[in-house]
Amino acid sequence: MRNSTEELHDGPRRRVGALAALDGRLPGTHDLLLMQCPGSLRPLAGGELPEWARPVLRAHPWVTVGRAHPVVGTPLDLPRPQRCTRDPEAAPEHWIPVTVRGPRPGQRLDALAPWAAVARTLRPERLPGLRERLAPGRLTGIPALAVLPEVGRLVADHRLVWGPIGAVGYELGTGVPVTGPLSPLRLVLRAPQPISRRDALQLRRALSKLPVPVQAELETRYGAVQLAEYAAGAGVRGLTLLTPDGPREVHDPWFPRGPSV
Template identity: 85%
Template sequence: MRNSTEELHDGPRRRVGPLAALAGRLPGTHDLLLMQCPSSLRPLTGGELPPWARTVLRAHPWVTVGRAPTVVGDPADLPRPLRCPRDEEAAPEHWIPVTVRGPRPGQRLDALAPWSAVARTLRPEQLPERWGRLAPDRIAGIPALALLPEAARLVADHRLSWGPIGAAGHELGTGLPVAGPLSPLRLVLRTPHPVSRRDALQLRRALSRLPVPVQAELETRYGAVQLAEYAAGVHTFTLLTPYGPREVHDPWFPRGPYA
């Protein structure tokens, strides 16, 4: 029989223990993580979690993976709040860069989360199938949610793996009503192989016809570039990488300095 916690978060939690850090791939940018021990998060600014973050994590312990390097070992320059018990003989801990989303617009907290305390991972590609679970009034009142099936159809024409991110993605994954009537529809498009400018322009034009602002990014093996920027035909792009933005001529074969 499934317990109430499993029902709330849709599925059994990942086993947490000495070897948890070695199980499966590490999370990627935009993934949603269900934390087994939210108090183990370490704010990047130091100190303890602010009261609003503790309140949010107690009720809904979900965080979003950010685009920053994973820290292996013990981040010595950050304080040590209460952590989940962990076998000292286990493999070195992996600290994942995450963001805690608050109830107010723009309320965010950047932190590091221990991989051994992650109970479940949701990738953006898994979120569209959760659209039917939303309340009808939420779909009717939030354009970014209402138009997701139409955006899915347009992206499917280009045979790209994709998923919603931002406020819409967070609401689909966690069930929290964080998207608003003016929220844009943000998408990540998986493009491990080069996409032609012609195809990018066609997709951008199709998405721009939707009655909601659409912000799509092409995720390559090295980082992400905005679909609108790539489709515009400029010669230099801003590639967003874990180590900062990088000016490149080709997002799939980057050559160029970091900003």
């Protein structure tokens, strides 16, 4: 018998445990993770989870992967990791940097999540296919959700794999209504190979005509650069490339050369 979570997300949760932690790739930036035991999260600032985070994670145990390197082994500055009660053999070897979305606008918690406790991973490019599962009123009343089909057509003209991130991505993946009428639409555009500034400018202009602010980033093999910044051309200081090691000033995000900011 399938539970409600499985019905919503097309299939059973991933098996967790010491062996399951080693299968497949580790999650990437902006991926949504469904936690098997959210109590195993460890705040980056140290200490225990704040009071607001506990009921949030009980109701919606989803977190978003941040742009930082995983921590291998048990972080020395963290308490001994709490074992998943549903899988006492879990022995996480990778801790994933994640963010917990709070109940108030702008409320966030940066933490580390044990990979062995991740039950499901949703990449941004899968999220547009979940749009029809939201209530019809959300799809028509929230501009950032309403324009997703048009975004898909515009991006398809440039043969880029894409997906929504931020509030829109979180709502599509989890079903939690966090997107508001004034929410911008944030996008990640997968660009492992270089694209021309002309194509970037054309796409930027097309997206700017939509009835909602669009903030798109080009994800290269080394990090992400804002589509608007790349389309405008590198200035004297170059472009800001967001990497797991922090921002860098580069002139070519596909062949980065430059110092950290």
